[in-house]
Amino acid sequence: MLTSTVASAPAPARVRAPRPSYRPFAVSVSRVQRLSTNFTRVTFTGPDLNEFGTAGLDQRIKLVLPLPGVGVSSFPQSDSWYETWRDLPDERRNPLRTYTVRHARPEHREVDIDFVTHGDAGPASRWVRAAIVGDEVAIVGPVADGDNPVVGIEWAPGNANTVLIAGDETAAPAICAILAGLPRTARGCAYIEVPESGDAHETNAPDGVTVTWLPRNGAAHGSRLEAAARSWTARFITAHHSDTVLPEIDVDESILWEVPDGSALDGELYAWLAGEASVIKRLRRFLVTDVGIDRRQVAFMGYWRDGRAEHA
Ligand SMILES: Cc1cc2nc3c(=O)[nH]c(=O)nc-3n(C[C@H](O)[C@H](O)[C@H](O)COP(=O)(O)OP(=O)(O)OC[C@H]3O[C@@H](n4cnc5c(N)ncnc54)[C@H](O)[C@@H]3O)c2cc1C
Missing domain, CATH: 3.40.50.80 (Nucleotide-binding domain of ferredoxin-NADP reductase (FNR) module)
Structure with missing residues (x-):
């Protein structure tokens, strides 16, 4: 019967929309700790960091550094941030540098990065030497419920003893x-x-x-x-x-x-x-x-x- 056939037909499978594994997070500095002469730990906080991934190990992120007079306001927030960023004119294209997630505490909306300070030669080292609470940057980092939460981790020892x-x-x-x-x-x-x-x-x-x-x-x-x-x-x-x-x-x-x-x-x-x-x-x-x-x-x-x- 038509009615029973319709009633027992399986529900169409729901296709989960793809979720990016990495995305930009707007953050600001909430703490600066000079760990030693050459290491500085910066704690970042941000409204969305509760969604930040916590896979740990050697997981890397990109730090988006501010430009004079522009800050990070021109940094694209969309999933296609990379292409948009790449096509920006030089004066609006923020420097990106690679760092490691030292700790992530999404429950407190916090991420720590440990920086080596090596002078003023590079934008990242220069920035961290002057960093104070409230400074705004962005982090392109892992998304906890993204399609690949272990993206950016290279540690893969298999069954090594x-x-x-x-x-x-x-x-x-x-x-x-x-x-x-x-x-x-x-x-x-x-x-x-x-x-x-x-x-x-x-x-x-x-x-x-x-x-x-x-x-x-x-x-x-x-x-x-x-x-x-x-x-x-x-x-x-x-x-x-x-x-x-x-x-x-x-x-x-x-x-x-x-x-x-x-x-x-x-x-x-x-x-x-x-x-x-x-x-x-x-x-x-x-x-x-x-x-x-x-x-x-x-x-x-x-x-x-x-x-x-x-x-x-
Ligand atoms: C996957 C990954 C994870 C990383 N994790 C960390 C991390 O957690 N903490 C961290 O501090 N670094 C980390 N790095 C290294 C960091 O990305 C580089 O040191 C980066 O060049 C720093 O950017 P900058 O703007 O200070 O200098 P740049 O503009 O890149 O370089 C300017 C000059 O500084 C020199 N330079 C760069 N780094 C150093 C250094 N450490 N000592 C002396 N001279 C240097 C360069 O050779 C160049 O001459 C990581 C790199 C990768 C690829």
Whole structure:
């Protein structure tokens, strides 16, 4: 019968509208804490930060920096913000810089970012040195109920049984967030090179992961990190030379970035390396070519390049 057929027909499936994984959030500074000579923690607050993602680990964001006389008023708020921003005239196109979410407290509409202050050379470092409560910027960050809440996370250890984490001060916020997010049974080590002894801070690492802060105290950038990672690896792995030929990467012309998805790892070492591009390139070459670790076990990321502004 017609009526019963109609009554029992399945309801049409509801198609969920796509939701962006990242979007701009209007924020202002609510607290500035000088953690040490070279680190400043800025807490941001904003009316929509209750929707901010909390996936943690090394999740990155884009900080939208103010322009003189314009602030961030010309920064597009739509989902297609990138295309609109890219087409703006120079004088209205805000600088963007990449940072790590150190903590997100959506219940309090707050996000913390830990900045390395490296002088006045770049707009981000310049901004943070002068930042005061009430300053307005914007963050392009993860949306909690977006289609991919883990967007921007590169940490992917799969079933590795040991982790080697190595980075410089720009990677310290990511490393601290990764350590806090590791299963408490994790094993391995983390090396964090920082400018000075006073830059070391508390971490929440599992007992089986040894954390070593490596103050340069005037030594060359990367020198202490490379020495420590090489020495740990030599102890951990019986060195053997690999025939793997790595493609030459010009760190001045292209972004140094390769992040395996971890699916090939089962009970092995996973290495995560981030920091100044030439240092990370050398470290990765050492692990893959000299020691013979499968390149699918090594995530490496040039977080910045000495002498070059972030391309944004
Ligand atoms: C995924 C990701 C996550 C990151 N997370 C953080 C983070 O949480 N905290 C953080 O502080 N940084 C982080 N960085 C690094 C940060 O984006 C760069 O340091 C960025 O260049 C800073 O922008 P700026 O405007 O200060 O300098 P830019 O305008 O980009 O550069 C100006 C000059 O400063 C130099 N420079 C840039 N950074 C440094 C530095 N740290 N020390 C010395 N010289 C420098 C450049 O080589 C250039 O000569 C991250 C980078 C990436 C890719």
